[in-house]
Amino acid sequence: MNIKLAFLGAARNVTGSRCRVEANDVRLLVDCGLYQERAFKSRNWDPFPVAPDTLDAVLLTHAHLDHSGLLPKLVREGFRGRIYCTDATAKIAQIALADSAKIQEEDAEFKRKRHEKEGRKGPYPEIPLYTTDDAKACLPLFSPVPYGKPAQIGDGIQATFHNAGHIFGSSMIKVEVKQNGQKRTLLFSGDVGRWDKPILQDPALFKEADYVLVESTYGNRVHDNSGAIGAQLADVINSTVEAGGNIVVPSFAIERAQEVLYHINNLLIEDRIPHLMVFVDSPMAVNVTEVFKDHPDLFDEEMTEIVRQGRSPFDFPSLHMVKTADESKAINRIIGTAMIIAGSGMCTGGRVKYHLVANISRPESTILFVGYQAVGTLGRQIIDGAKEVRILGRKYPVRARVVQIHGFSGHADRDELFRWLSALQRPPRRLFVVHGEAEAACQFADFISEKTGWNTSVPHYGEEVILD
Numbered sequence: 001m002n003i004k005l006a007f008l009g010a011a012r013n014v015t016g017s018r019c020r021v022e023a024n025d026v027r028l029l030v031d032c033g034l035y036q037e038r039a040f041k042s043r044n045w046d047p048f049p050v051a052p053d054t055l056d057a058v059l060l061t062h063a064h065l066d067h068s069g070l071l072p073k074l075v076r077e078g079f080r081g082r083i084y085c086t087d088a089t090a091k092i093a094q095i096a097l098a099d100s101a102k103i104q105e106e107d108a109e110f111k112r113k114r115h116e117k118e119g120r121k122g123p124y125p126e127i128p129l130y131t132t133d134d135a136k137a138c139l140p141l142f143s144p145v146p147y148g149k150p151a152q153i154g155d156g157i158q159a160t161f162h163n164a165g166h167i168f169g170s171s172m173i174k175v176e177v178k179q180n181g182q183k184r185t186l187l188f189s190g191d192v193g194r195w196d197k198p199i200l201q202d203p204a205l206f207k208e209a210d211y212v213l214v215e216s217t218y219g220n221r222v223h224d225n226s227g228a229i230g231a232q233l234a235d236v237i238n239s240t241v242e243a244g245g246n247i248v249v250p251s252f253a254i255e256r257a258q259e260v261l262y263h264i265n266n267l268l269i270e271d272r273i274p275h276l277m278v279f280v281d282s283p284m285a286v287n288v289t290e291v292f293k294d295h296p297d298l299f300d301e302e303m304t305e306i307v308r309q310g311r312s313p314f315d316f317p318s319l320h321m322v323k324t325a326d327e328s329k330a331i332n333r334i335i336g337t338a339m340i341i342a343g344s345g346m347c348t349g350g351r352v353k354y355h356l357v358a359n360i361s362r363p364e365s366t367i368l369f370v371g372y373q374a375v376g377t378l379g380r381q382i383i384d385g386a387k388e389v390r391i392l393g394r395k396y397p398v399r400a401r402v403v404q405i406h407g408f409s410g411h412a413d414r415d416e417l418f419r420w421l422s423a424l425q426r427p428p429r430r431l432f433v434v435h436g437e438a439e440a441a442c443q444f445a446d447f448i449s450e451k452t453g454w455n456t457s458v459p460h461y462g463e464e465v466i467l468d
């Protein structure tokens with residue numbers, strides 16, 4: 001057997017997922033992600049380590065930009081093959097790539113103006129990494145495949161997508177290579193989801209694979225699952241209603257916003273909160289929610305039952321999907337408590353900034369965080385207890401209550417990753433630990449070797465291996 005594997009991203013770091021597979025004269029990429037960590041962003045501007053026009057296909061695990069966000073650049077530089085993924089991933093990726101292109105364009109313009117004013121040059125060119133047109137050019141290449149049905153990628157190469165339980169439409173991909181009457185299977189975990197997450201089905205399990213690439217974002221941590229999300233949410237909503245303020249929820253548009261709606265809907269059904277107005281004020285979250293509604297086949301049992309009873313979390317009576325900027329502005333004229341779910345998730349842009357301006361200095365309002373806030377973001381400043389913050393060029397005192405609910409993570413922790421690997425009934429020939437910071441990845445690799453004795457390694461960026 002001769003299968004070549006090259007680790008071209010998310011190797012001892014967590015973004016920029018990209019792996020090249022070569023066998024039987026077929027060349028493919030598994031994921032084509034954007035680098036989002038500051039230390040690695042310059043790699044987004046590097047030439048592709050594999051000529052895009054020599055690639056036959058991309059297999060895409062899911063729509064998050066750290067897995068899909070360099071596709072427009074790949075296509076602009078000559079890739080003409082197919083992009084295989086589930087239908088839901090194709091639809092969400094198109095929304096995410098269009099949004100990403102817009103941000104790239106705005107960023108480039110902003111930097112150009114700033115550098116001009118300051119009379120200096122930045123580390124990267126002041127042009128967008130890719131444009132809206134580049135993102136649009138990806139659309140015809142998406143080739144949706146259903147879960148569980150093998151797709152023929154090339155001579156003797158098949159790929160089968162399985163539910164990863166991470167975000168809507170997310171996949172683990174099993175690639176089967178046949179050569180000279182022999183067969184090997186490569187299993188790509190993508191991002192491993194969690195069991196019993198709202199809306200989503202559980203991660204698929206595999207009995208065997210010859211080579212496994214497993215993510216390790218939380219490979220050295222165990223999630224704290226002690227506080228039930230519903231109870232914490234009910235508490236925040238009831239106390240803010242009593243105080244007479246609004247609840248502003250900065251949220252990611254993919255999965256997190258829909259998950260928050262799921263919990264609110266349950267609290268309404270169980271009569272644990274009053275019927276307050278809930279607004280989703282993010283064009284991207286509204287569009288992604290439409291993809292959810294189009295794919296009831298992907299719901300788990302509980303969600304299917306709720307929808308069957310006519311009580312969908314995406315349709316409850318006091319829910320408003322905000323479409324226009326005028327509607328968005330009107331929210332802040334409402335008397336009484338409103339809950340406003342808006343992007344961006346870390347308050348770095350988007351409509352949430354206007355809602356923060358209107359609420360952050362009101363002691364009766366609450367700013368509710370439901371996701372990770374990276375160092376250096378406005379969201380992180382607020383969580384860290386800043387007394388005053390700058391939003392849209394003006395300073396505002398922070399007088400609103402600030403609350404963070406943990407437990408929304410979409411990534412398996414160390415024990416859940418081990419549970420996923422433990423389904424394998426025979427040891428893989430080799431296990432590669434990827435998609436984790438060096439420390440998390442190495443500690444997870446050690447943990448697995450100790451528990452199982454498997455041949456485990458943590459590849460470096462650019463490393464190539466030959467699989468026999």
Ligand SMILES: [Zn+2]
Pocket residue numbers: 062064166191
């Ligand atoms: Zn992801």
